[in-house]
Amino acid sequence: MNGSxxxxxxxxxxxxxxxxxxxxxxxxxxxxxxxxSLALAGESGSGKSVLAFAVLRLLDDVADVEGKILFEGEDVxxxxxxxxxxxxxxxxxxxxxxxxTAFDPLRKVGVQxxxxxxxxxxxxxxxxxxxxxxxxxxxxxxxxxxxxxxxPHRMSGGMLERSLIACATATSSRLVIADEPTKGLxxxxxxxxxxxxxxxxxxxALMMITHDLTSAKRCERTAIMYCGELVEIGPSESxxxxxxxxxxxxxxxxxxxRGMTPIPRRVRSDPGGGCRFYSRCNEASEKxxxxxxxxxxxGREVRCWNVDA
Amino acid sequence: MRxxxxxxxxxxxxxxGLETYQKAGVFIxxxxxxxxxxxxxxxxxxxxxxxxxxxSPSFTHPFGTDNLGQDNLSRLIYGIMNTIKIAFVxxxxxLAIGVSxxxxxxxxRGWREDALMGVTDLFLLIPSLPLMxxxxxxxxxxxxxxxxxxxxxxxxxxxxxxxxRALQVRNQGYVRSALxxxxxxxxxxxxxxxxxxxQVIIAKFTMGVALAMLAEASLSFLxxxxxxxxxxxxxVNLAYSCGGFANDLWWWYLPPCIMITLTAAAFFMVGGRKNxxxxxxx
Numbered sequence: 001m002n003g004s005x006x007x008x009x010x011x012x013x014x015x016x017x018x019x020x021x022x023x024x025x026x027x028x029x030x031x032x033x034x035x036x037s038l039a040l041a042g043e044s045g046s047g048k049s050v051l052a053f054a055v056l057r058l059l060d061d062v063a064d065v066e067g068k069i070l071f072e073g074e075d076v077x078x079x080x081x082x083x084x085x086x087x088x089x090x091x092x093x094x095x096x097x098x099x100x101t102a103f104d105p106l107r108k109v110g111v112q113x114x115x116x117x118x119x120x121x122x123x124x125x126x127x128x129x130x131x132x133x134x135x136x137x138x139x140x141x142x143x144x145x146x147x148x149x150x151x152p153h154r155m156s157g158g159m160l161e162r163s164l165i166a167c168a169t170a171t172s173s174r175l176v177i178a179d180e181p182t183k184g185l186x187x188x189x190x191x192x193x194x195x196x197x198x199x200x201x202x203x204x205a206l207m208m209i210t211h212d213l214t215s216a217k218r219c220e221r222t223a224i225m226y227c228g229e230l231v232e233i234g235p236s237e238s239x240x241x242x243x244x245x246x247x248x249x250x251x252x253x254x255x256x257x258r259g260m261t262p263i264p265r266r267v268r269s270d271p272g273g274g275c276r277f278y279s280r281c282n283e284a285s286e287k288x289x290x291x292x293x294x295x296x297x298x299g300r301e302v303r304c305w306n307v308d309a
Numbered sequence: 310m311r312x313x314x315x316x317x318x319x320x321x322x323x324x325x326g327l328e329t330y331q332k333a334g335v336f337i338x339x340x341x342x343x344x345x346x347x348x349x350x351x352x353x354x355x356x357x358x359x360x361x362x363x364x365s366p367s368f369t370h371p372f373g374t375d376n377l378g379q380d381n382l383s384r385l386i387y388g389i390m391n392t393i394k395i396a397f398v399x400x401x402x403x404l405a406i407g408v409s410x411x412x413x414x415x416x417x418r419g420w421r422e423d424a425l426m427g428v429t430d431l432f433l434l435i436p437s438l439p440l441m442x443x444x445x446x447x448x449x450x451x452x453x454x455x456x457x458x459x460x461x462x463x464x465x466x467x468x469x470x471x472x473x474r475a476l477q478v479r480n481q482g483y484v485r486s487a488l489x490x491x492x493x494x495x496x497x498x499x500x501x502x503x504x505x506x507x508q509v510i511i512a513k514f515t516m517g518v519a520l521a522m523l524a525e526a527s528l529s530f531l532x533x534x535x536x537x538x539x540x541x542x543x544x545v546n547l548a549y550s551c552g553g554f555a556n557d558l559w560w561w562y563l564p565p566c567i568m569i570t571l572t573a574a575a576f577f578m579v580g581g582r583k584n585x586x587x588x589x590x591x
Contacts, residue, residue, distance in 0.1 A: 088491030
């Protein structure tokens with residue numbers, strides 16, 4: 001694909017635990033083009049973060065990873081270790097999920113940010129410092145000089161989250177993968193953080209993992225994950241405002257402003273051979289005992305038998 | 310760049326963070342080091358100057374004289390720096406080896422860990438004091454033998470403790486984020502693993518100095534140290550071999566024993582950390 005930043009082909013990730021096999025990702029196909037932003041939503045345990053880590057080849061020794069991940073045409077799982085270190089951070093920048101533990105408690109937050117900028121952009125310490133201060137200021141971490149000199153334990157979760165985002169937005173990585181970047185932020189700071197993240201997508205791409213469908217709507221495309229599979233993927237407007245998959249509809253219904261009704265029943269640990277959502281679906285029929293494929297319907301791809309074009 | 314002001318502020322902050330007994334330990338050590346480094350001006354006599362042997366304590370010789378008539382107090386003061394220097398260097402050597410092995414195997418894991426920790430276990434099996442006696446008696450008598458023996462034998466406990474701590478630290482979120490951001494092993498070890506192992510490294514170092522002092526004293530007492538260097542251990546040895554113990558000349562052998570105990574205790578005090586007010590955890 002022309003201008004493709006990331007393409008994931010039939011990605012399968014299995015974890016081996018005491019003899020039993022847990023499948024975290026079950027054949028994920030995904031493409032991110034230059035300048036595109038994608039939101040990845042789904043319940044906890046649906047494999048969103050595993051996907052992020054798999055893209056960075058950080059699951060290497062704990063999981064079996066099958067399939068292909070191409071970053072700008074290069075297979076992440078075939079490249080030499082040195083090249084991989086180069087791509088992590090410089091090519092693909094991860095905003096990790098837990099801001100509370102993502103910073104070294106013994107080093108100043110600002111120093112950790114400018115250290116990273118220095119490494120990626122190859123600039124000197126003073127430049128890196130001023131650039132990280134600018135970026136922290138843009139993200140509303142004020143008074144910025146004090147924040148720069150602070151240690152992580154003296155900052156709130158929301159401040160640390162924004163500091164993490166500053167790492168990604170101060171550098172020009174080709175792909176930013178943000179794992180729940182709006183956690184712990186209020187409306188206004190969330191807006192600032194989202195705008196900063198989306199602006200990085202202008203000369204690269206953004207993949208944002210989120211539970212918050214309102215934030216997801218600001219991305220161009222939204223993908224909904226369930227049990228390690230994409231169940232609906234398409235333009236955010238149509239996926240969120242006019243969803244067709246029963247699972248997506250359930251997620252929308254569980255939003256606070258849409259009635260806050262959770263999806264009934266729990267995720268089955270062994271989903272069986274049919275549709276993985278079968279046991280919880282209120283629209284299930286006999287056809288659902290067979291595994292559905294993603295089909296193009298009404299402007300998006302859906303993995304459901306019961307949706308008609 | 311750190312300025313003088315910054316360094317002073319750092320020292321003050323560190324000092325305030327210390328427990329009372331740690332402050333006491335630091336105080337004792339600073340006092341000893343001051344006296345020791347000013348030995349040529351403070352000591353009343355040249356430690357090698359001979360005179361009337363076996364004198365009892367008096368105003369001219371507060372701790373009496375030894376079998377050659379050398380002033381015991383002067384030898385005690387000159388012994389401070391020799392003893393601390395040997396112990397310090399020995400502890401430093403064992404610390405350098407132990408920390409490298411521990412951090413390296415703890416961070417990289419895999420076959421490197423198996424190999425290095427296997428070697429550590431092997432070294433732990435070697436009984437150190439008999440080997441020290443053996444080595445010291447075959448090598449030329451020199452104070453650096455002790456450094457060699459202690460340095461190359463006592464890194465194992467340090468390696469194990471640092472290894473355990475490194476295993477904890479490498480699973481922390483910040484190490485994982487550093488990996489995700491493309492930092493390589495050396496950077497992560499230097500900037501994240503080592504600083505976060507600081508506590509156990511410092512504790513192990515001060516304990517190492519104390520233990521090295523005791524080992525030096527034992528070897529010197531057994532006559533395996535350098536007979537020409539003035540250390541507290543060699544003073545006790547002299548008192549033992551020249552009748553100080555037999556004739557109960559306590560002012561000869563007791564002061565160096567007390568000094569060894571005091572200094573070792575001071576090092577333990579600096580490095581030790583009280584655990585819930587009950588136990589001493591090193």
